[in-house]
Amino acid sequence: MVKKLIGIDLGGTTTKLAFLTEKGEVLEKWAIPTDVSGNGGNIVPNIIKSINKNMENSNHVIDDFIGIGMGTPGSVNRDAGTVIGAYNLNWKTTQHIKDQIEKALGIPFFIDNDANVASLGEYWKGAGSKDSDVVFVTLGTGVGGGVITDGQLVHGINGGAGEIGHITVEPGGFMCTCGKRGCLEQYASATGVVNVAKHLSSEFTGKSRLKEIIDSGEEITSKIVFYLADNGDIFANQVVDRVCYFLGLALSNVGNTLNPGNIIIGGGVSNAGNTLLQPTTKYFQENAFRPVRDSTKIRLAQLGNDAGVMGAGALVLQSKK
Structure with missing residues (x-):
């Protein structure tokens, strides 16, 4: 049976x-x-x-x-x-x-x-199912992560392994709920995308629907930012580029440390698809050690919910x- x-x-x-x-x-x-x-x-x-x-x-x-x-x-x-x-x-x-x-x-x-x-789940039946070394990053309300080496989850001495959301990407940057500053979570989560948009909007002087929404005090979401970026909003594209810069930088550090076969991006923000994946991959490749750059692939998660x-x-x- x-x-x-x-x-x-x-x-x-x-x-x-x-x-x-x-x-x-x-x-x-x-x-x-x-x-x-x-x-x-x-x-x-x-x-x-x-x-x-x-x-x-x-x-x-x-x-x-x-x-x-x-x-x-x-x-x-x-x-x-x-x-x-x-x-x-x-x-x-x-x-x-x-x-x-x-x-x-x-x-x-x-x-x-x-x-x-x-x-x-992604390692077993999703985007990582052909490799025994995989890192998973989930971009949701926060940023989570999981590390699989030789087919086994890595936990670390007290369960802190894979806390990719708390890699510092901007020393002295935005305050994180964890109590330190400049964590990836404050730049690449759904909340982080909004933080970056609000922070950059004061410097942007051109015409932009995103800038108009922020200036009027209306609520914005990461979904709106990516939607406007897809539809040619110059400022929204600047925000997405900055978010992907921080994400690619963090993932290059992960890649240089672990050299997995795949780094898989999942969570709600990953629904942005190639709008997120392409610039993130570019910044990953710029910042990764060459042998890592040539062997570790950045991929989108496949299993969704x-x-x-x-x-x-x-x-x-x-x-x-």
Whole structure:
């Protein structure tokens, strides 16, 4: 009988879940709202309830599954299966997730940081599936990352490996939520693109729809910036160029340190496609050591919203080795 995996991708607004085969085929996937009320106390019980219900509906029993994997925001203790500091989930105190889920479902449970898990998904079934050395960078509200070397996630001494968002790209630059200045996250995330646009707008004197929007005090988003850049707005193109300069610079440092086969860019901002990829690749190549420049490729992620659940399934397989 084909053994199966359960993947869980826990997000601030939505939790995605899937039943997968060991080969990474999706048997069933669904989503539930993430209820962060009451200090996030309903999140895990809702996940348990939803898995039970879907197992029932699809005639699965506990013995069909070899494990449950989960990607989560916050600071993860992988061995204890706990999470703390996931503020968008209202998890301010330590959450004993592994204990709760294993007790309720009787299936082995494995957990890791969401960026690591998404990188595992792209490595297993996405843009990195032909290499054993891959770096994944996710450009969303923040900038996350995951490093895979010889097919294994790299965690570092206290889980800090792959924190690409906190590479300093502008010493003394914008203040980051982490407490230091000039982090990549403040320049290349969805928030970062807006920071760069607002910062540069005071110097721009030409005609630009983006500049008009900023000057009128209307809200702008990274999506608007890339849309206007695609449609020939000179100032929006300057903003995109600056964002890609910082991103390419950071990725060249990553490339020079690790020399992976692929550096994969995912997350919402990566929906800008070639508008983001081409200038980023140019700046990567300008700043990378020549042998790295010639061997490491910058690519766009392929799995989109499925990277998290796929990676959560892969986490089970890695942890079972």
